[in-house]
Amino acid sequence: MINIDELKFDEKGLIPAVVVDSITKDVLTVAYMNKESLKISMEKGLTCFFSRSRNELWLKGETSGNYQHIVSITADCDKDALTVVVEKDGPACHMGTDSCFTKPVYQSESLNQFTLQGLYDLLVGRKTDKPEGSYTTYLFEKGIDKILKKVGEECTEVIIAGKADDKKETVYEIADLAYHVMVLMVQMGISVEDIHRELASRHIIDHKVKQEKMTK
DSSP, rough: OOGGGSSSTTTOOOEEEEEEEEEOOOOEEEEEEEEHHHHHHHTTTTTTTETTTEEEEEEETTTTTTEEEEEEEEEEETTSOOOEEEEEEESTTTTOOOOOSOOOOOSSOOOOOOHHHHHHHHHHHHHHOHHHHOHHHHHHOOOOHHHHHHHHHHHHHHHHHHHOHHHHHHHHHHHHHHHHHHHHHHHOOOOOHHHHHHHHHHHHHHHHHHHHHHHH
């Protein structure tokens, strides 16, 4: 860990902070901190910035309730910029969107960025828009019993491939299982964030158990 006195604030005493969603890894916003706001952020575990337009400190979420709980703060190699990884309580942008970055400028036709959240959002669209000929739409139209049946079938396929020690086939079947599980999640209103929080809570428990075993 470096001391904040080692950070390089600009001539106005500010340092840029790139705020990143801990779950989606999306950039939520870019703001500025001074030494005081950074100290407050670290003490409270909540993002506190310095508003250049108002010339004052502002605790994100103090008026909106959309607090950003800090997971980590990391400086770049030159120590003149920060990334702040957070779990957010609501939209990061004052416009009401999850991220301030919503206006595409360029998108490669050959290099597509895949995320679980992106897949989840696509599945939600299949459920609401119901495009004709879509297998996902078919599953939603058939309902929970059909979806659960497919999850069970894919679990079996994973077991068979794993038992055969066929790595390529196991990867293929796990991908099929993951897709159908996410269809189930959408059907039941379970978000990617819900799963992330549950896994994170288990990680904390597991870490504590390991510590207890080491002290015995």
